[in-house]
Amino acid sequence: MSNDFTSHSEAAEAGGKEYLVFTLGDQEYGIDILKVQEIRGYDSQTVTRIANVPHFIKGVTNLRGVIVPIADLRVRFNMERVEYDHQTVVVILNLHDRVAGVVVDGVSDVLVLQSSQISAAPSFGTAFSTEYLTGIGTLGERMLILVDIEKLMTSEEMALVDSAVT
Template identity: 60%
Template sequence: MNQTYQTQESGDREVLVFALGDEEYAVDILKVQEIRSYAGVTRIANVPPFIKGVTNLRGQIVPIVDLRLKFGLGTADYTEHTVVIVLNIGQRVVGAVVDGVSDVIGLSAEQIKAAPDFGTPLATEYLMGLASVEDRMLILIDVDAMMTSREMALVDRAEDAVA
Protein backbone atom coordinates (compact mmCIF):
# COMPACT_ATOMS: atom_id res chain seq x y z
CA MET A 1 0.00 0.00 0.00
CA ASN A 2 2.93 2.24 -0.51
CA GLN A 3 1.99 3.71 -3.83
CA THR A 4 1.34 7.37 -4.23
CA TYR A 5 -2.26 8.31 -4.42
CA GLN A 6 -3.05 10.37 -7.43
CA THR A 7 -6.64 9.57 -7.94
CA GLN A 8 -8.19 12.99 -7.97
CA GLU A 9 -6.88 16.02 -9.66
CA SER A 10 -9.28 18.67 -8.51
CA GLY A 11 -8.42 20.86 -5.58
CA ASP A 12 -5.40 22.05 -3.75
CA ARG A 13 -4.74 19.03 -1.63
CA GLU A 14 -5.57 15.40 -1.29
CA VAL A 15 -6.64 13.92 1.97
CA LEU A 16 -7.11 10.44 3.34
CA VAL A 17 -10.50 10.06 4.93
CA PHE A 18 -10.97 7.82 7.93
CA ALA A 19 -13.69 7.20 10.46
CA LEU A 20 -13.66 7.65 14.19
CA GLY A 21 -17.07 6.59 15.52
CA ASP A 22 -19.72 8.28 13.40
CA GLU A 23 -17.50 11.11 12.29
CA GLU A 24 -15.27 11.40 9.28
CA TYR A 25 -11.80 12.82 9.66
CA ALA A 26 -9.15 13.55 7.10
CA VAL A 27 -5.38 13.94 7.04
CA ASP A 28 -3.11 15.28 4.34
CA ILE A 29 -2.22 12.33 2.13
CA LEU A 30 1.40 13.43 2.03
CA LYS A 31 1.65 12.68 5.73
CA VAL A 32 0.50 9.11 5.24
CA GLN A 33 3.25 6.58 4.78
CA GLU A 34 1.16 3.45 4.61
CA ILE A 35 -1.87 1.69 5.98
CA ARG A 36 -1.49 -1.60 7.76
CA SER A 37 -3.37 -3.88 10.05
CA TYR A 38 -3.14 -3.75 13.81
CA ALA A 39 -0.87 -6.56 14.99
CA GLY A 40 2.15 -7.30 17.08
CA VAL A 41 2.00 -4.34 19.39
CA THR A 42 4.16 -4.48 22.49
CA ARG A 43 2.61 -2.78 25.48
CA ILE A 44 4.52 -0.10 27.32
CA ALA A 45 3.92 0.34 31.00
CA ASN A 46 2.99 3.57 32.70
CA VAL A 47 1.85 5.48 29.64
CA PRO A 48 -1.65 6.87 28.93
CA PRO A 49 -4.09 4.15 27.83
CA PHE A 50 -4.43 5.51 24.28
CA ILE A 51 -0.76 4.73 23.64
CA LYS A 52 -1.09 1.09 22.76
CA GLY A 53 2.61 0.46 22.69
CA VAL A 54 5.25 0.07 20.04
CA THR A 55 5.49 -2.10 16.97
CA ASN A 56 8.13 -3.17 14.53
CA LEU A 57 7.76 -1.40 11.24
CA ARG A 58 10.49 -2.84 9.05
CA GLY A 59 13.06 -2.53 11.75
CA GLN A 60 11.85 0.76 13.16
CA ILE A 61 10.31 0.86 16.60
CA VAL A 62 7.16 2.88 16.06
CA PRO A 63 4.58 3.94 18.65
CA ILE A 64 0.91 3.15 18.07
CA VAL A 65 -1.80 5.44 19.40
CA ASP A 66 -5.48 4.67 19.34
CA LEU A 67 -7.27 7.84 18.30
CA ARG A 68 -10.59 6.27 19.27
CA LEU A 69 -9.42 6.01 22.87
CA LYS A 70 -7.76 9.39 22.79
CA PHE A 71 -10.91 11.19 21.68
CA GLY A 72 -13.45 8.84 23.16
CA LEU A 73 -15.01 8.00 19.80
CA GLY A 74 -16.26 4.63 18.64
CA THR A 75 -15.44 1.44 20.40
CA ALA A 76 -11.89 0.45 20.88
CA ASP A 77 -11.95 -3.20 19.99
CA TYR A 78 -9.22 -4.87 18.00
CA THR A 79 -10.02 -7.31 15.24
CA GLU A 80 -8.17 -8.44 12.19
CA HIS A 81 -9.88 -5.57 10.35
CA THR A 82 -8.55 -2.91 12.69
CA VAL A 83 -6.56 -0.42 10.65
CA VAL A 84 -3.47 1.59 11.49
CA ILE A 85 -2.58 4.68 9.49
CA VAL A 86 1.18 5.11 9.56
CA LEU A 87 1.97 8.82 9.58
CA ASN A 88 5.18 10.71 8.94
CA ILE A 89 5.61 13.58 11.37
CA GLY A 90 8.84 15.31 10.48
CA GLN A 91 11.54 12.74 11.08
CA ARG A 92 9.24 10.63 13.19
CA VAL A 93 6.84 7.87 12.36
CA VAL A 94 3.72 7.12 14.36
CA GLY A 95 0.86 4.71 13.83
CA ALA A 96 -2.74 5.80 14.49
CA VAL A 97 -5.51 3.29 15.08
CA VAL A 98 -8.83 4.36 13.50
CA ASP A 99 -12.20 2.73 12.89
CA GLY A 100 -11.65 2.43 9.18
CA VAL A 101 -10.21 4.13 6.14
CA SER A 102 -12.67 5.08 3.43
CA ASP A 103 -11.18 6.99 0.53
CA VAL A 104 -8.84 9.62 -0.81
CA ILE A 105 -10.45 12.91 -1.79
CA GLY A 106 -9.13 15.99 -3.50
CA LEU A 107 -10.13 19.20 -1.77
CA SER A 108 -10.04 22.70 -3.16
CA ALA A 109 -9.30 25.69 -0.99
CA GLU A 110 -12.92 26.85 -1.21
CA GLN A 111 -14.18 23.61 0.23
CA ILE A 112 -12.22 24.09 3.42
CA LYS A 113 -13.81 26.24 6.10
CA ALA A 114 -12.39 27.37 9.37
CA ALA A 115 -13.12 25.05 12.24
CA PRO A 116 -15.57 26.22 14.89
CA ASP A 117 -14.30 26.76 18.40
CA PHE A 118 -16.48 24.01 19.76
CA GLY A 119 -18.41 20.97 18.76
CA THR A 120 -15.58 18.62 17.98
CA PRO A 121 -13.84 16.28 20.41
CA LEU A 122 -10.48 17.55 19.20
CA ALA A 123 -8.89 20.69 20.48
CA THR A 124 -9.01 23.49 17.94
CA GLU A 125 -5.25 23.76 17.63
CA TYR A 126 -5.14 20.35 15.97
CA LEU A 127 -7.78 21.24 13.39
CA MET A 128 -7.04 22.71 10.03
CA GLY A 129 -10.68 23.20 9.23
CA LEU A 130 -13.87 21.55 8.08
CA ALA A 131 -14.58 20.50 4.56
CA SER A 132 -17.90 19.67 3.04
CA VAL A 133 -17.91 17.21 0.19
CA GLU A 134 -21.40 16.68 -1.21
CA ASP A 135 -23.38 15.74 1.88
CA ARG A 136 -20.39 14.69 3.94
CA MET A 137 -18.51 16.75 6.44
CA LEU A 138 -14.82 16.06 6.93
CA ILE A 139 -12.79 17.24 9.89
CA LEU A 140 -9.30 18.07 8.74
CA ILE A 141 -6.63 17.22 11.27
CA ASP A 142 -3.24 18.88 11.56
CA VAL A 143 -1.35 15.70 12.42
CA ASP A 144 1.93 17.46 13.05
CA ALA A 145 0.40 19.63 15.73
CA MET A 146 -1.57 16.78 17.19
CA MET A 147 1.09 14.13 17.37
CA THR A 148 3.77 16.37 18.78
CA SER A 149 1.43 17.91 21.34
CA ARG A 150 2.14 17.48 24.98
CA GLU A 151 -1.09 15.65 25.69
CA MET A 152 -0.16 12.97 23.18
CA ALA A 153 2.92 12.22 25.31
CA LEU A 154 4.72 10.81 22.29
CA VAL A 155 7.65 13.16 22.29
CA ASP A 156 10.10 14.13 24.99
CA ARG A 157 9.66 17.81 25.46
CA ALA A 158 12.11 20.27 26.86
CA GLU A 159 9.68 21.56 29.49
CA ASP A 160 9.04 18.02 30.69
CA ALA A 161 12.71 17.41 31.12
CA VAL A 162 13.02 20.41 33.38
CA ALA A 163 10.12 19.35 35.54
Protein backbone atom coordinates in the same frame (compact mmCIF):
# COMPACT_ATOMS: atom_id res chain seq x y z
CA MET B 1 -14.51 8.38 -5.45
CA SER B 2 -17.73 10.15 -6.39
CA ASN B 3 -18.40 12.20 -9.48
CA ASP B 4 -18.12 15.41 -7.42
CA PHE B 5 -14.36 15.33 -7.78
CA THR B 6 -11.90 15.76 -10.58
CA SER B 7 -9.04 13.31 -10.92
CA HIS B 8 -6.32 13.54 -8.30
CA SER B 9 -3.73 14.92 -10.71
CA GLU B 10 -6.11 17.48 -12.22
CA ALA B 11 -7.24 18.66 -8.80
CA ALA B 12 -3.70 18.84 -7.45
CA GLU B 13 -2.70 20.97 -10.45
CA ALA B 14 -5.70 23.21 -9.76
CA GLY B 15 -4.50 23.86 -6.20
CA GLY B 16 -6.39 21.12 -4.42
CA LYS B 17 -5.00 19.10 -1.54
CA GLU B 18 -5.33 15.36 -1.08
CA TYR B 19 -6.63 13.89 2.18
CA LEU B 20 -6.77 10.31 3.40
CA VAL B 21 -10.27 9.81 4.78
CA PHE B 22 -10.68 7.59 7.84
CA THR B 23 -13.57 6.87 10.16
CA LEU B 24 -14.02 6.84 13.91
CA GLY B 25 -17.57 5.79 14.68
CA ASP B 26 -19.90 7.50 12.24
CA GLN B 27 -17.65 10.53 11.72
CA GLU B 28 -15.19 10.96 8.85
CA TYR B 29 -11.82 12.61 9.33
CA GLY B 30 -9.18 13.70 6.86
CA ILE B 31 -5.40 13.92 7.14
CA ASP B 32 -2.87 15.21 4.66
CA ILE B 33 -2.05 12.28 2.35
CA LEU B 34 1.59 13.40 2.21
CA LYS B 35 1.96 12.39 5.89
CA VAL B 36 0.81 8.81 5.22
CA GLN B 37 3.52 6.20 4.75
CA GLU B 38 1.32 3.09 4.62
CA ILE B 39 -1.89 1.51 5.88
CA ARG B 40 -1.82 -1.84 7.68
CA GLY B 41 -4.37 -4.09 9.32
CA TYR B 42 -4.27 -3.84 13.12
CA ASP B 43 -2.62 -6.85 14.77
CA SER B 44 -2.56 -6.73 18.56
CA GLN B 45 0.04 -9.51 18.57
CA THR B 46 2.65 -7.17 17.11
CA VAL B 47 2.03 -4.26 19.51
CA THR B 48 4.08 -4.28 22.72
CA ARG B 49 2.60 -2.35 25.64
CA ILE B 50 5.01 -0.07 27.49
CA ALA B 51 4.67 1.48 30.94
CA ASN B 52 4.37 5.16 31.80
CA VAL B 53 2.97 6.39 28.51
CA PRO B 54 -0.28 8.30 27.94
CA HIS B 55 -3.44 6.18 28.06
CA PHE B 56 -4.13 6.54 24.33
CA ILE B 57 -0.85 4.84 23.38
CA LYS B 58 -1.51 1.17 22.58
CA GLY B 59 2.21 0.44 22.62
CA VAL B 60 4.98 0.16 20.07
CA THR B 61 5.64 -2.09 17.12
CA ASN B 62 8.73 -2.95 15.14
CA LEU B 63 8.20 -1.91 11.55
CA ARG B 64 11.13 -3.11 9.46
CA GLY B 65 13.61 -2.22 12.21
CA VAL B 66 11.99 1.06 13.27
CA ILE B 67 10.22 1.23 16.66
CA VAL B 68 6.88 2.90 15.98
CA PRO B 69 4.51 4.17 18.71
CA ILE B 70 0.88 3.27 18.04
CA ALA B 71 -1.84 5.67 19.25
CA ASP B 72 -5.56 4.86 19.39
CA LEU B 73 -7.36 7.93 18.05
CA ARG B 74 -10.68 6.86 19.62
CA VAL B 75 -9.08 7.03 23.05
CA ARG B 76 -7.14 10.19 22.14
CA PHE B 77 -10.36 11.93 21.11
CA ASN B 78 -12.26 10.72 24.22
CA MET B 79 -14.64 8.52 22.23
CA GLU B 80 -16.06 5.23 23.47
CA ARG B 81 -13.83 2.24 22.94
CA VAL B 82 -14.82 -0.47 20.49
CA GLU B 83 -13.68 -3.98 19.80
CA TYR B 84 -11.15 -4.05 17.00
CA ASP B 85 -12.23 -6.06 13.98
CA HIS B 86 -11.12 -6.83 10.44
CA GLN B 87 -11.90 -3.23 9.42
CA THR B 88 -9.58 -1.73 12.07
CA VAL B 89 -6.38 -0.38 10.56
CA VAL B 90 -3.21 1.37 11.57
CA VAL B 91 -2.22 4.35 9.47
CA ILE B 92 1.56 4.64 9.56
CA LEU B 93 2.56 8.29 9.42
CA ASN B 94 5.83 9.75 8.29
CA LEU B 95 6.04 12.93 10.35
CA HIS B 96 8.71 15.60 10.46
CA ASP B 97 10.91 13.90 13.05
CA ARG B 98 9.35 10.46 13.64
CA VAL B 99 7.32 7.59 12.31
CA ALA B 100 4.12 6.91 14.28
CA GLY B 101 0.96 4.91 13.81
CA VAL B 102 -2.67 5.68 14.57
CA VAL B 103 -5.43 3.10 15.03
CA VAL B 104 -8.67 4.06 13.29
CA ASP B 105 -11.93 2.22 12.63
CA GLY B 106 -11.32 2.15 8.90
CA VAL B 107 -10.05 4.01 5.86
CA SER B 108 -12.50 4.86 3.11
CA ASP B 109 -10.75 6.80 0.36
CA VAL B 110 -8.52 9.63 -0.74
CA LEU B 111 -10.27 12.88 -1.59
CA VAL B 112 -9.09 16.11 -3.13
CA LEU B 113 -10.43 19.27 -1.53
CA GLN B 114 -10.16 22.73 -2.98
CA SER B 115 -9.68 25.63 -0.56
CA SER B 116 -13.27 26.71 -1.30
CA GLN B 117 -14.47 23.37 0.16
CA ILE B 118 -12.72 23.94 3.51
CA SER B 119 -14.20 26.03 6.33
CA ALA B 120 -12.46 27.19 9.48
CA ALA B 121 -12.52 24.77 12.41
CA PRO B 122 -15.32 25.44 14.89
CA SER B 123 -14.34 26.40 18.43
CA PHE B 124 -16.90 24.07 20.02
CA GLY B 125 -18.78 20.81 19.46
CA THR B 126 -15.82 18.47 19.08
CA ALA B 127 -14.64 15.72 21.39
CA PHE B 128 -11.08 16.98 21.38
CA SER B 129 -9.14 20.20 21.46
CA THR B 130 -9.61 22.25 18.31
CA GLU B 131 -5.90 23.11 18.27
CA TYR B 132 -5.44 19.90 16.25
CA LEU B 133 -8.02 20.82 13.63
CA THR B 134 -7.23 22.51 10.36
CA GLY B 135 -10.84 22.90 9.27
CA ILE B 136 -14.00 21.21 8.07
CA GLY B 137 -14.15 19.88 4.53
CA THR B 138 -17.57 19.94 2.91
CA LEU B 139 -18.44 17.79 -0.09
CA GLY B 140 -22.14 18.08 -0.77
CA GLU B 141 -23.80 16.49 2.29
CA ARG B 142 -20.51 14.94 3.41
CA MET B 143 -18.42 16.63 6.10
CA LEU B 144 -14.84 15.77 7.02
CA ILE B 145 -13.06 16.91 10.15
CA LEU B 146 -9.59 17.82 8.93
CA VAL B 147 -6.91 16.96 11.49
CA ASP B 148 -3.43 18.44 11.73
CA ILE B 149 -1.91 15.01 12.34
CA GLU B 150 1.61 16.41 12.58
CA LYS B 151 0.62 18.72 15.44
CA LEU B 152 -1.41 16.00 17.15
CA MET B 153 1.35 13.41 16.96
CA THR B 154 4.17 15.75 17.98
CA SER B 155 2.47 16.98 21.12
CA GLU B 156 4.13 16.90 24.54
CA GLU B 157 2.30 13.65 25.29
CA MET B 158 4.03 11.93 22.39
CA ALA B 159 7.39 13.11 23.74
CA LEU B 160 6.63 10.93 26.78
CA VAL B 161 6.52 7.92 24.46
CA ASP B 162 9.95 8.76 23.08
CA SER B 163 11.44 8.96 26.58
CA ALA B 164 9.79 5.65 27.62
CA VAL B 165 11.07 3.80 24.54
CA THR B 166 14.65 5.10 24.62
